[in-house]
Amino acid sequence: MSSPDAPHDAGTIDLTSCDREPIRFPGSIQPHGFLLTLTPSLAILQASDNLHAWTGTAAGDALGQPLFDFIGSTAAASLGPELAAGTVGPRPFYLGTVTLANGKHFDVSGHACDALVIVEFEAVQRSRTADFRHLYPLLGDFLLKVNDASSIDALAQLAARHTRAVTGYGRVMIYQFDPDGHGHVLAEARDAAYHSYLGQRFPASDVPRQARELYTLSRIRVIQDANYTPARLVPELNPLTGAANDLSFASLRSVSPVHLQYMRNMGTLASMSVSLMVKGKLWGLISCHNADPAPVGFEERAACEQLGQILALCIGAREDAQELQFRLDVRRVMVSMLGALTQSQNFIDNLSHVFPELLQFARADGVAIVVDDQVMAFGDTPEPDQIRELVGWLQTRAQDEVFHSSALSTLYPGGAAITRNASGVLSMPISKIHKHYLVWFRPEQVYSIDWAGNPHEKDTQASLTGTLSPRTSFAAWRETIHGHSRPWHDAEIELAFEFRSALLGIALERAEQMAELAEELGRANKELEAFSYSVSHDLRAPLRHIVGFSDLLLESNGSEDATRRQRFLKNIKDSARLAGKLVDDLLSFSQMGRASLRPATVDMRDLVRACMQKLLPDLGTRRVEWEIGQLPDVTADPAFLYQALYNLLSNAVKFTGQKDVAVIRIYAEQNETEAVFHIADNGAGFSMDYVHKLFGVFQRLHRMEDFEGTGIGLANVRRIIERHHGRVWADAVTGQGATFSFTIPNHFEELPQ
Amino acid sequence: MTSMLKPILLVEDNPHDLELTLIALSKSQLANQVVICRDGAEALDYLLHRGDYADRNAGNPAVVLLDLKLPKVDGLEVLKTVRETPSLRSMPVVMLTSSKEEQDLVRSYELGVNAYVVKPVDFTEFVRAIADLGIFWAVLNEPPPGSLRYIKPT
Numbered sequence: 001m002s003s004p005d006a007p008h009d010a011g012t013i014d015l016t017s018c019d020r021e022p023i024r025f026p027g028s029i030q031p032h033g034f035l036l037t038l039t040p041s042l043a044i045l046q047a048s049d050n051l052h053a054w055t056g057t058a059a060g061d062a063l064g065q066p067l068f069d070f071i072g073s074t075a076a077a078s079l080g081p082e083l084a085a086g087t088v089g090p091r092p093f094y095l096g097t098v099t100l101a102n103g104k105h106f107d108v109s110g111h112a113c114d115a116l117v118i119v120e121f122e123a124v125q126r127s128r129t130a131d132f133r134h135l136y137p138l139l140g141d142f143l144l145k146v147n148d149a150s151s152i153d154a155l156a157q158l159a160a161r162h163t164r165a166v167t168g169y170g171r172v173m174i175y176q177f178d179p180d181g182h183g184h185v186l187a188e189a190r191d192a193a194y195h196s197y198l199g200q201r202f203p204a205s206d207v208p209r210q211a212r213e214l215y216t217l218s219r220i221r222v223i224q225d226a227n228y229t230p231a232r233l234v235p236e237l238n239p240l241t242g243a244a245n246d247l248s249f250a251s252l253r254s255v256s257p258v259h260l261q262y263m264r265n266m267g268t269l270a271s272m273s274v275s276l277m278v279k280g281k282l283w284g285l286i287s288c289h290n291a292d293p294a295p296v297g298f299e300e301r302a303a304c305e306q307l308g309q310i311l312a313l314c315i316g317a318r319e320d321a322q323e324l325q326f327r328l329d330v331r332r333v334m335v336s337m338l339g340a341l342t343q344s345q346n347f348i349d350n351l352s353h354v355f356p357e358l359l360q361f362a363r364a365d366g367v368a369i370v371v372d373d374q375v376m377a378f379g380d381t382p383e384p385d386q387i388r389e390l391v392g393w394l395q396t397r398a399q400d401e402v403f404h405s406s407a408l409s410t411l412y413p414g415g416a417a418i419t420r421n422a423s424g425v426l427s428m429p430i431s432k433i434h435k436h437y438l439v440w441f442r443p444e445q446v447y448s449i450d451w452a453g454n455p456h457e458k459d460t461q462a463s464l465t466g467t468l469s470p471r472t473s474f475a476a477w478r479e480t481i482h483g484h485s486r487p488w489h490d491a492e493i494e495l496a497f498e499f500r501s502a503l504l505g506i507a508l509e510r511a512e513q514m515a516e517l518a519e520e521l522g523r524a525n526k527e528l529e530a531f532s533y534s535v536s537h538d539l540r541a542p543l544r545h546i547v548g549f550s551d552l553l554l555e556s557n558g559s560e561d562a563t564r565r566q567r568f569l570k571n572i573k574d575s576a577r578l579a580g581k582l583v584d585d586l587l588s589f590s591q592m593g594r595a596s597l598r599p600a601t602v603d604m605r606d607l608v609r610a611c612m613q614k615l616l617p618d619l620g621t622r623r624v625e626w627e628i629g630q631l632p633d634v635t636a637d638p639a640f641l642y643q644a645l646y647n648l649l650s651n652a653v654k655f656t657g658q659k660d661v662a663v664i665r666i667y668a669e670q671n672e673t674e675a676v677f678h679i680a681d682n683g684a685g686f687s688m689d690y691v692h693k694l695f696g697v698f699q700r701l702h703r704m705e706d707f708e709g710t711g712i713g714l715a716n717v718r719r720i721i722e723r724h725h726g727r728v729w730a731d732a733v734t735g736q737g738a739t740f741s742f743t744i745p746n747h748f749e750e751l752p753q
Numbered sequence: 754m755t756s757m758l759k760p761i762l763l764v765e766d767n768p769h770d771l772e773l774t775l776i777a778l779s780k781s782q783l784a785n786q787v788v789i790c791r792d793g794a795e796a797l798d799y800l801l802h803r804g805d806y807a808d809r810n811a812g813n814p815a816v817v818l819l820d821l822k823l824p825k826v827d828g829l830e831v832l833k834t835v836r837e838t839p840s841l842r843s844m845p846v847v848m849l850t851s852s853k854e855e856q857d858l859v860r861s862y863e864l865g866v867n868a869y870v871v872k873p874v875d876f877t878e879f880v881r882a883i884a885d886l887g888i889f890w891a892v893l894n895e896p897p898p899g900s901l902r903y904i905k906p907t
Contacts, residue, residue, distance in 0.1 A: 533854055537822050540851040544874050545769040551876030552776065571769050687794075690825045702824060703766055703791050 023210055025244035027237075028230035029252035030223065032295065033106065033122035035231075037238070037245065042067045042083060045116060045239055048252075050231035054123065056102060059234040067119070072101050079108055083119075088112050092120070092249055094298060097129050107298045113246050114238055120252050122298065130299035138165055139303060139310075146314050155318065156187035159286065159311040164189040166303045167272060167296050169288040173197055174276075174311075176284035179487070180204055181212075183284070185452075194289070200452040206262075216282045218249050219275045220305045225293035226263040226270070230254040251301070270294040272301075274308035278316045286311070327491045333361045334495060338502050351430075351438070351503075352376050358440070361499070362426055362492055366441035372434065381441050382418040389414055391437050394427055402428040402496050406442070406487040416483075419444045424485025426492065428500045431507060438503075442485035451477045530696070531590070538711070539582050542575035549575075585712040588643075592719045597637035599748045604631035604645075604677070607638070608666055611646045615653055622662065624653065629667030632675045635748040636724050644720040647713040648679045648740050655702075655738065656683035674726065674746055680739040685732040694730055717742070725749055760786040761887065762814035764796040764831065765849070766823050773876065774818070774849070774883060781884030785815055793826025797834055800841055813844045816867075818886070821850035821857055829857070832864045847886055 029035050034054045037046040043066050047059040055062075057070070067083070068076035075098035082088075082095045092109040098121075099105050106121040107130065124130075142162045149155040156174035164172040171190040175183040181204030188198040207215075231254075238245045247253040263271055268289035276284045286308050296304070337357045341350045351358070351369050355378035358367045366381035370391045375384040382390070393412055394403055404426040409415030415422070424442030429435075549568040556565075608628055634641075649664070656662030665680040684702065686694070695718040721728045721742045732738035761783070765771045771789065778787055790796040796819070798804040802811075817835070821828040828848060835841045845867040850857060853871045861869050870886060873879050 533852075533856075537851045537854075540874075541767060541770065544851065544872060544879075545767075545773065547874050548773045548876040548879065549769070552773075555877075571772070575769060687825070689794075693825075703768075 022244070023256065024214060024246055024248045026230070026247060026254040026256075027244050028232045028254040029120075029247070029250065030225075030228050030254055031231045032224055032228070033120055033252050035121070035233070035250065035252055036062070036067065036070075036119045037233075038067055038117040038119060040115070040117070042117065044070060046233050046235060046245070048231040049234050054104060054106075054121070055100060063234070071098065074098070075100060083110065083117070088117050090249065092251060094130075094302075095119075097124065097127065099127050109251065109298065111249050113249065114241055116238065116240065116245070118245075118247075118250055120250060122252070124297065130297060132299050132303075135166065135299060135303040138162055139306060142307060143310065146310065149314070152315055152318050153186050155311060155314050157189070159307055160187045160189035163274070163286055163288060163304055163307055166300050166307070167288055167290075167294075169270065169272065169290040169294060169296075170194045171197075171268075171289045173287045173289075174284065175202070175287060176276075177204075177282065181207070182449075183207070186284075194291075197452050200450045202452050212282055214248060215273070215275045215285070216277060219277070219308065220251075220272070220301055221253070221255075222251065222270075222272045222296045222301065223255055223260070223263065224270050224295045226260045226268070227293070228260075267291060272296055272304065274304050276308055276312045276315065278312050278319065283312065283315060323491060326489065327495065330361060330491060330495050333357055334499050334502070337361060337499075338506070341503070341506055348376075348436070352378075355379070358438075362440040362496065363442075363486075364424075364426070364440035365443050366421055368437075368439045368441070370435070370437040370439065372436070379441070380421045380443060382422050386414070386418050386422075387439065390418075390422070390425070391427075391435070391439065394437065394439075395429075395435065402426070402493060402500060404488045404493055404496075406485045407483055409483045419483045423483055424488065426488055426496055428496060430500060430503045432504065438500075442488075444483060445485055447481050447484070449479045449481060451479055531586070534711075535586065539579065539586075542579040542582070545575040546572050546579075582712075585716075589712050589716055589719070592640065592643070592716055592723075597640060597723060599635050600638055602634050602636050602638045602641055604634060604668070607642055607645055608649070610642060611649045614646065615650060619653065622657070623660065624656070624662040624664060627663065627665040627667075629665070631666070631668045631677070632670045634675050634744040635746075636744050640720045640723070641744075644717045644742070645679075647717050648742075651713060651740070652679055652681035652683065652738075654683075655685070656681050659683060670746075672746070674743040676741060676743050678739055678741045680737065682737040685734045685736050685738045687734050688732060691730060691732070695728065758785045759812060759815040760788045762788045762790065762796065762799065762817045764790045764793065764817065764823060764828070765820045766791050767820070770820065770872070773879065777876075777880040777883035778887060780880050781887050783884075783887045785887070788814065792824040793828065793831045794824075796823075796831050797826060800831075800835065801838070813841060816845045816847060816887070818847050818849055818883075821848055821861075829860055829864060832861065832866060836865045 029048050029050075031048075031050045031053070034051050035048045036044050036051075039045050043064060044062050047062045049059045051057055051059040051062055062070055068080060071079070078096045078098055082093075087093070088110045090112055092111045095108045095110050097105060097107050105124050105127045107124050108119060108121055110117055110119045112118070139162075142158065145158050146155060149158055160172045160174050163169075171188065171194040173185050174187040175185045178184055178201075183202040183204075183206070185197045185200050185202075188196060190196060233245060237243055263269065266289070268291060270290040270293050272288040274286040274288075275282060276286065286304070288304075337354045340354045340357070348369060348371050355367060359365070359379055364379070366377065366379035368375055368377040368381050368387050370376075370387060373388060375387050377384065377387065381387065390412065393414065397403060404424075405411050406424045408423055408425045409419055421443045422441045423444040425439060426442075427437055427439040430438050549571045553565065553568050605628065608631065612626065649666075652664045653662065656664065659682060663682045666678070667680075668675055668677045670676070686702070695714045717740075718728050721744070725745050726743040728740070728742040730738060730740045761778070763771070763774060763778075765774060771791075775787065775789075788799065790799055795805075796817070799806045799809070800813070800817075802809060817831075819828045819831055823831070828850075832846055832848070835844060835846055846865075847868040847870060848857075848861045848866045849870050849872055851872055858869055868886065868889075870882055873882060
């Protein structure tokens, strides 16, 4: 197996020069036919120098003649319509079979190139147009069976057999290029006399780069006799361009003498290759060999080309299906993992809970999570120190990238020490900020490659002889490969990317939740601070007063007047009571924040009546007019809401204490989202300048002796209403009264604590 | 009481604290008149000659004894206004407070308080603290230019 397109220049021994050889411009053809280039007006511009052998006219003598004059009227009559119609395109087109004046028959094909028409005459035995009838059943049979083939190998096997049936060649191989460009023989059909290459590999250097490029352009080429002598074009250069003709698509195109030598070395004098193009890429070749020279007619070539196309299509479909199935499987594992990952708070912990799935996901034998210097490993992995070292090295590589290698030791200096379980590594950072990595390990898989001849000898031989020297040995040569793992599949790498974004997404969500929590905590903390601040101020005061007035009493030792002593004692008693009330209120305030709400449907009129019942006994002789409007039911915690309403109503009673007739109005309205309640009084009111302090803990807008209280009531109201997702506010005019309002949403939802 | 003596402004809302502070001031035998305001808003009215105090005699108090927690306008806000008002800026202000919460202390000094006194629980100590303060700020301290100095009668 080799490209028919190795270099011409025997002087070079650098085999990479094959990659630079202009194989598309050989300036010569294979001599089993002749070639003419024509001007657009169909005058002969160039001819191959074997023209004389086929027609009796020397190439030089034909130049300048109109084609139709040269081939005679009969041939001209059969080719004329096609050529004159200008239908000749860039790919060879079968124009017809002609018989020239000397009685020789030729299949004629034409294509346009470099503003010329290239016409090729291939000698054939028959005088009539190629007969496809015996080929149709072969193709039909192939088409029928491809659907039954269970695998790509089985498909290839089928194609090999059919290709052999079409060409009659001694050996047909189907081979696939691996990612390194080595050809791997998947299927073979051969005559018993031929040596088998099945399962063997042909090194990438057998087919130089631009030979591959030409394979992707021109799908079929035949060398029917490796011992041919090339026929050169006369004149050598295209007169229109002054450059060698591009013969990429010419079926007679001459190939490199190196390749011809390669064929002879391999013991095959005829060869044919059909490109297998899968999704626009050269996937592999159908490669046919015959020991003796063997022509492949135009019709057989067409059939083989079609076989190749059908095979390539089937391979593409099969690969797509396999790929899809594989991705589906991996994705299923991924989805179940992600599900498990969102279950608890600590996302790194979560990862370590799905270790078995992580292995399954990447088809790995070991996995490690590295969180800064902490290593959590599962399965067959290197030692923690070695993993740390590896991650250190990974960090020096491109950030954010998923790294993968199936031969780590070729990239990472420390890789040699861990080839046993870490020849393959797939890793990715799983934090944008921290040194957090997820690393999968695949063990070394020592395997052997059966080369069709030692691929490493080629260079040596060439440099020793300094002459044209393709390899001479095709004997099976076994190479053992160390330090490699099973390769990482494209889909695995892509899904690892996807997995990573999902992980970062989860981490991000976590971070947001944390930020929310922090904010929540900050709020709670601030409240707590305000609370302790108030405690330190307000709770100290009565204690200080008790001590102060007691000191005064002790100091005077009964020498002062009785009223003063009485007042001091009363002050002590009041202070003690206040201290007790402060402690009670503070406790209830903190309970308001902690206890969870138990929502129920609350009849607000009932609630108002309950509050009034508790307030009435303290009113004594005071005149209070209550005006209670229509109040909607709400969904809320009844006990809490009662507390809030009671605080507001008792405030209204308290701050109307200096009025002859107190008027307290309770009314409400309801909209689509919430119910709004108002408690209005005609009492002392307050200045709106200080409204922002109204609902703070221990904030007072009045002197203590005017209106007693601890300064906690409204703070409590706000806390209760806000826990119900409601709002609370107040309006007032000093000396004329105040209106307190609050809302309760129509749909109950507790504010998280 | 000498007319030359400038008054002491005591801003205190709590009636018990007020009584105790007045007792302490009387025990320190300061001759200054004591003007009492019951919240921060009233104190500002007094200092800025507003509202009920629009017609009071001109001149700043010798010292303001200012409770930190006050209804309506708290002590820190009063202090801030004092320091932002050119006619009041140089007037000594002593903050009286129940606790030594650091934030209050820091904030008070940031706003340029002259002294900061945590009301001691022990009454004798409280009397001493008030007396020291009164003497220092109303008597010993070099008054700002333009104000008169108290000369203790012999």
